[in-house]
Amino acid sequence: MGLKEPLQRFGHSMTERILRLGFAARFFAYMLLHSGTALRRFHLTIREIYFAGVLSLIIILVSGLFVGMVLALQGYETLQRYGSSEALGILVALSLVRELGPVVAGLLFASRAGSAITAEIGLMKATEQIAAMEMMAVDPIARVVAPRFWAGVISMPLLAVLFSAMGIFGGYLVGVQLIGVDEGAFWSQMQAKVDFRNDILNGVIKSVVFGIAVTWIAVFEGYDAQPTAEGVSSATTRTVVTSSLAILALDFVLTALMFTGGNAG
Amino acid sequence: MPQPPIVDIDRVSFGYDVARPVLHDVTVRMPQGKVFAIMGQSGCGKTTLLRIIGGALRPTSGTARVLGMDVASLDTGELYALRRKMGMLFQFGALFTDLSVYDNVAFPLHEHTDLPAGVIRDLVLLKLEAVGLRGAAQLRPSELSGGMARRVALARAIALDPKLIMYDEPFTALDPISLGVVTRLIRRLNDSLGATSIVVTHDVAETLPFVDHVFFMADGRVVAEGLPAEVVRAQVPFVTQFVHGSLDGAVPFHFPAPAYPVDLGLEAKV
Numbered sequence: 001m002g003l004k005e006p007l008q009r010f011g012h013s014m015t016e017r018i019l020r021l022g023f024a025a026r027f028f029a030y031m032l033l034h035s036g037t038a039l040r041r042f043h044l045t046i047r048e049i050y051f052a053g054v055l056s057l058i059i060i061l062v063s064g065l066f067v068g069m070v071l072a073l074q075g076y077e078t079l080q081r082y083g084s085s086e087a088l089g090i091l092v093a094l095s096l097v098r099e100l101g102p103v104v105a106g107l108l109f110a111s112r113a114g115s116a117i118t119a120e121i122g123l124m125k126a127t128e129q130i131a132a133m134e135m136m137a138v139d140p141i142a143r144v145v146a147p148r149f150w151a152g153v154i155s156m157p158l159l160a161v162l163f164s165a166m167g168i169f170g171g172y173l174v175g176v177q178l179i180g181v182d183e184g185a186f187w188s189q190m191q192a193k194v195d196f197r198n199d200i201l202n203g204v205i206k207s208v209v210f211g212i213a214v215t216w217i218a219v220f221e222g223y224d225a226q227p228t229a230e231g232v233s234s235a236t237t238r239t240v241v242t243s244s245l246a247i248l249a250l251d252f253v254l255t256a257l258m259f260t261g262g263n264a265g
Numbered sequence: 266m267p268q269p270p271i272v273d274i275d276r277v278s279f280g281y282d283v284a285r286p287v288l289h290d291v292t293v294r295m296p297q298g299k300v301f302a303i304m305g306q307s308g309c310g311k312t313t314l315l316r317i318i319g320g321a322l323r324p325t326s327g328t329a330r331v332l333g334m335d336v337a338s339l340d341t342g343e344l345y346a347l348r349r350k351m352g353m354l355f356q357f358g359a360l361f362t363d364l365s366v367y368d369n370v371a372f373p374l375h376e377h378t379d380l381p382a383g384v385i386r387d388l389v390l391l392k393l394e395a396v397g398l399r400g401a402a403q404l405r406p407s408e409l410s411g412g413m414a415r416r417v418a419l420a421r422a423i424a425l426d427p428k429l430i431m432y433d434e435p436f437t438a439l440d441p442i443s444l445g446v447v448t449r450l451i452r453r454l455n456d457s458l459g460a461t462s463i464v465v466t467h468d469v470a471e472t473l474p475f476v477d478h479v480f481f482m483a484d485g486r487v488v489a490e491g492l493p494a495e496v497v498r499a500q501v502p503f504v505t506q507f508v509h510g511s512l513d514g515a516v517p518f519h520f521p522a523p524a525y526p527v528d529l530g531l532e533a534k535v
Contacts, residue, residue, distance in 0.1 A: 132353070
């Protein structure tokens, strides 16, 4: 008897989550089917690339630089114990292009751009702009949501690549210029050991998947937000939390698929 | 031969859930060319009725025909085609905050027509001139007062020369000058476009003088309708209380509760 109520609550909560997941999946399918406007009138998507991508550049570049610098410091400490400090370039590059670039850039993108997308769509809903658009016979999913989604999907891999590039530059600054690792060894080993398909392309694929996940979550949470200040605030928080967890979980799955077995570079 | 009404709501009931119906058996007919008011307290179902007319909600029972179409039977494409003949002014304007005044008014023209940029410009300036805000074309919505935002939204609502214009609480939080401007614009634009207008409001003093026909709603039902002067004279208890803002009457001052002495513990519960 004592267990009945908590079980009921648990069951109800699970049913709600599954329903919401189903609704999010339908929303995703509808958005893909109604992406014609976003692709045909590409200036709508370009405008959103500016807001989601270009305005995220500062945080991505600065974070990339510092992550690369820290990687070089930590990596050098470990590598020199084994007399392999010239392998610093490989360590920095592989860490960034395979893992840290896509993952950290994805987490930063979720915090910076994902939350902004959710808040913007949620506020448009709260101020009846979405309803006004529907009354003007304009589909808000095609006109508002899809351009933001595609902007996120396009921006994310570009940001991840820039993050990695900046990180490698940070690693070079600390490793070569500050610590004194041989410059030729730093770059030549990196060139020799970093494989385009296995390392760089897989990293880009990861970032595309993260871009899809983060932007899908962001637009859905915004569109599904309660049209109140509290509702928009909760939706924004949910975007950051869910996106971050999704990135970490997807990263594990993708890493397992890409870099295990004989596939490792 | 009389023309069919632009809006023909026939015995429509609606509820967000079965336990709490919002509209009961509402019948409303609105012929072309007039300005109608739907009045009543907050929560009486007037905005719900407007949303049914706009096709945002589907009746639980009864039929809602708008511009000759049964809105409940339309698919999304047909509904959007119908909505191109409608304009709607939301309570606070609902202007797109990332667009200028000009771009807000141009929005429906860009979305639904292939007109050259020059023609769109002329049309936008024409609509803005009609609401007296041609000079504000380059301002952002955040730079407008409440009354100006309402007027821009009105210009946007009439951008495609609609046959039916709906106003959801258009007088909320307006100063007396803006209020006078908006009421005159509603009347003037309706007459110049040959449209039909529906104003959902609870502002008695501002609305009754300029509308042609009024529907009073209470508890999801139409309790009185007719020419404004006649309805007010008819002494329907709710209308009398509503028009005069009386403290007590058809709508009691006190929310239903047990007897006061019982709640105070001075008398035992029966």
